[in-house]
Amino acid sequence: MTIQDLTLAEGLLLLALKDDTGERTGSFVEYALAGSALAELVLRGVLAEAPDKPAHFILADDRPTGDRYLDDCLAVIKEKGVTSSPKKLIEKLAGKKHLTVPLYEGLINRGILHRQTKKVFFFFDRKVYPEADPTHEAALKAHLEEVMFGNSEVSARDTILVAFLQQTELLRRNFDKEKLKAHKARIKEIAEGEHLAATATVETIKAVRAALMTAIIVAAVIVPATS
Template sequence: MEDLMLLLLDDETGVPAAAGTLPYTLGGAVLVELALLGRIGTDGDNTSWINDPKVHVTGEGPLDDPLLQEAYDKVAEKPRGAQSLLLHIGGSLYNPLIERLLERGLIRREKKRVLGIFKMNALPATESDYEPRMRDRIKAVLVDGAQPDTRTAALIALLSSSGALPMLRPQLAWSSPVIKRAKELEQGHWGAEAVNTAVTRTAAAIAVSTAAVTVTVVTSTN
């Protein structure tokens, strides 16, 4: 969750890429984290968003992370499709994740003036090498064709499905082969099948939700 939030934040301003659909993307990150921990699964064998298969909890025992526990409890309340869960889970995640990144020293809070008049808060990246190392792993997969570890593949799938990948600042390499490679990972061509299915369905739900928001915005401005 924190890794995705960190990647989305502009390193100079702290403004997140694809901010209009951020709750869906962050909600997806939580579902993916639960899937990687083996704590959620999906019904059926169709990875398409059309049927929006229900997400269910698996495993027992409390989770160490309170944000994951809250999401797990939400999934356990009643059967819901991934698309519905994204907003239920992701709508309140921005502030807690920002606070975690501040506590870890990966971003800092600054007060700035725009045009010398208007005050604003900025959340620039610190000098930590944590994010650059994460970006290097992503570029190695997308540009050099390296085999991804599970978490790097999941991060790329989330960034690709949300449409945020080309908007990251500083920008990652962007080309037709990179787009193709990102889509392959988004569609589950990596890792264990059970994890692939959960991640692929979450990515599909994010893509559909993002498209729906985009259509709504475009329609309302025309």
């Protein structure tokens, strides 16, 4: 298996779920999933940078992707307006909790996760998603370790995942803290896209990363203020 066997959102979600309990960890993961959907649509050529409006999108390919999660996200993006800022699109997608349903369903149908119902305070039911087949997550982790701690070539997908895992505090939850500390400089370079050639797609991906950072900062300020 390679990292390409999972979408960006699937990879991020697997690393956000506790293997045994299926409970989600990390901070602002819903924003990172939204950013992952945008980045995936860019990498697939569905969205492209607007020629007259840097760091904004145009719809380059209106055909269905064949992935229900991505297609549902794209429908929301069209409703919001493709030319909206990436930050606003991330916030819009993150605010629609139902969008993650097909993301979980896809992993369940492939035998990677399974669904359980857990009682909360003896009265309320909550769905959790423990791992059914650990090989996919293990392969993803091994790949990212080679990228971060070794000298493996860095792809756009690697850059996105490392950046988003870093922003959601999932790097330290999944990888050895001493290794992360020892390779801090390389990880920073990867997350900032310094190992990628300067192309229109890469610049658009960087814009998504920047938008995610801003959306998380805004959410972090608003949540305590309104709680």
